[in-house]
Amino acid sequence: MLAVNNITDTTVDVEFTDTNATAATSYEVLVQPAGDPAPDATTTGIQQTASASPYNWTGLTAFTNYDVYVRTDCMGAAGFSVWSGPISFQTACAVFTAPYFDNFEAFTASTNFVEENCWSADSDGAYDWNVDNNGSTPSTGTGPLGAFSGSQSFLYRSIFYRCRGAFSFPYY
Template identity: 40%
Template sequence: MKKITFLFIVMIAFCWRSNAQFTESFETEIPATWTILDLSSTNSWVWDDTPEGDGAQDGSAIARIESGYDNPNDDYLVTPQITVTSGLNDRITFYVKSRSGTFLEPYEVLLSTTAATAADFTVVLQEESNAPGEWTKVTLDLSAYDSQSVYVAIRSTSQDEWELYVDNFVNDTFPACMEPTDLIVENISNATVDFAWTENGTATSWNIEIVDITAGETVTGTPTVSGATNPYTITGLTSNNEYEIYVQADCGTEGPSIWVGPIAFTTACDAFTAPYIQDFDNAGDIPDC
């Protein structure tokens, strides 16, 4: 009997820890465990397995809402209840984008410590801002709510724009080695590019993988450059060539972060040397370089 009781307790503890985290990529639906609050009476959050623009962040489906026309949106997409436990599920991440970079969708992220009703979302986790025109990861810290049960809501406030997309929610904990964010490339020449990023932890060394898209290469997870500094100038590139680059923080004894990227760019053409002659004798033959 004691063995059975002990096993039962272990199973309860295992299930609780397993269910304390969640992921949701909306591949088949917006689950019934999520709550949709439609206060604008015009549009509402819906499931979409054929999103326009750049498609889903991962897989094929997303949750989205169309912008209000006569009145602004006031619509909440609410997570299941999260019982926050330090070191287990004290952060939430998701990806967000506007359907078009021309029509940016305002939204905010709110938190409730009581119930999944609009009046209870009194904590602002992220102030109203415009979702970018490309998929962007949002990371929110829930550690202040350790041992509390909370709900997190994405509230669309858009009017006369287009559509707001969200995808790939993850409720987990912060890794020992935080991944870099805000990757940028600058000063692109025919053979070099300056690559930079934001460090979110204490790393002072990073790994970089350079993928030659024109040559048909794909990402491998193996560094092209180890021990890079931030920023870093990549050299030895081919002119008029497409590349993607990834970066990973190296936290020493704590191990590396996950790889982040890609960020894509095309190198410039080689400079023309005099004399340069182009007679365009071949129809439609306007050279790239």
């Protein structure tokens, strides 16, 4: 069994169960960016040695996808077992201190807001949160014309009022 628990923005507990007839006393744990090639028998230099489960891996980057692998150190000439895994996880968002400012330059421009950079939005129809760089909105003749700072990306929500027409309230 291989699992991850207690995920924070910079740490994760890697839990594993030794199913060998004689329990090992040393293991290698590898946490790497998701999508990197799977480790093999020649992988060296990036894993950490653990003597027990769970193993607390530190130094991760917030809001990042990772894959976890574990192998047993069979001691002596027997070498190592094959790698078990991967188990995938995403680190939590980092805590921020108020006031918080974001110019949205690192976001993908889209009228269908994508969860990224620790922001999320619940869709409730045509008038949702958008990241834009050209002033378009789902409603005609509305929308911000430019960004407050940066190279023109901004976050806004277009709102439609039946009695008064369409309005767009930019958030910088």
